Amino acid sequence: MRKILLLTAFYLLLTAVLIGCAGVSRRPPRPPKGMSGIYHRVQKNQTLWRISKTYGVELERIARINRLADTSRIYVGQLIFIPGATSQAEALSLPTDFRDRGGDFIWPLKGKVSSFFGMKRDEVKNKGIYIQTKKGVSVLAARSGKIAFCSEELKGYGKIIIIDHLDGYSTVYAQNSRNLVNLNQLIKQGQLIAKAGGMGRSDKPELYFEIRKGHKPQNPFFYLP
Numbered sequence: 060m061r062k063i064l065l066l067t068a069f070y071l072l073l074t075a076v077l078i079g080c081a082g083v084s085r086r087p088p089r090p091p092k093g094m095s096g097i098y099h100r101v102q103k104n105q106t107l108w109r110i111s112k113t114y115g116v117e118l119e120r121i122a123r124i125n126r127l128a129d130t131s132r133i134y135v136g137q138l139i140f141i142p143g144a145t146s147q148a149e150a151l152s153l154p155t156d157f158r159d160r161g162g163d164f165i166w167p168l169k170g171k172v173s174s175f176f177g178m179k180r181d182e183v184k185n186k187g188i189y190i191q192t193k194k195g196v197s198v199l200a201a202r203s204g205k206i207a208f209c210s211e212e213l214k215g216y217g218k219i220i221i222i223d224h225l226d227g228y229s230t231v232y233a234q235n236s237r238n239l240v241n242l243n244q245l246i247k248q249g250q251l252i253a254k255a256g257g258m259g260r261s262d263k264p265e266l267y268f269e270i271r272k273g274h275k276p277q278n279p280f281f282y283l284p
Contacts, residue, residue: 088126096142101133107281109163113148114141118281132280162248164201164282167232167268168192168255176278186276187231187269194236194256194264201230201270201283203248206240216267217257222246231269233257 090096099110107127111118121127125139133139167190174180174189200222207229208221216233220240223229236256246252256264270277 090124090140090142094142096140097144098138099141101135101137101139103135104284106284107133114144116141116143162202165248166283167198167201168196168266173265187267188279189265189267192255192264192266196255197251198232198235198253198255198266200246200248200250200252204246206242206244206246209238209240209242220252227273229271233267234265
């Protein structure tokens with residue numbers, strides 16, 4: 060009986076310790092010596108891109124200082140060092156209308172990411188991500204903008220759509236089974252633009268998705284909630 064009581068007490072103590080540790084955020088790497096700034100604690104639905112826009116600091120700089128890898132997702136409670144900032148930003152919400160040129164991004168569809176940004180696939184480095192899906196699933200505009208490119212067959216991409224978000228950013232949706240928009244058409248965020256299901260370089264249906272800043276591909280995980 061004494062042994063059982065001791066084991067029970069041990070497991071209760073261990074559980075308490077684990078629960079306590081779960082609520083503690085990992086502190087990011089220390090910034091370069093002499094660099095001023097503050098730590099921002101990530102809240103629900105905040106993205107690295109939204110944080111960078113709010114504080115007015117380049118996303119790439121925040122990612123580099125905090126040593127965020129290409130496959131990194133930021134998480135609720137995480138502490139992100141913001142160089143040069145002097146006070147916490149309160150409002151981190153952004154408009155989501157193409158006329159405002161600055162809204163957040165959303166996922167084009169739900170599914171498991173099968174190949175990440177920067178990884179090699181068939182000896183080619185990914186400039187975006189591959190999302191597993193099923194044929195006929197709706198592909199939605201990740202952000203409002205205008206259809207800048209729409210093709211029924213582009214080598215290596217199949218049926219492809221590119222949306223210009225009118226602020227230097229664009230998104231790419233490839234390996235579609237059907238394109239449902241026209242060139243120069245204005246698109247609202249969340250609007251149906253295509254049906255998924257093209258095979259591309261895989262033997263299973265996937266959506267290939269990119270976010271570009273100018274002509275430079277970005278890590279979608281830094282932009283998507």
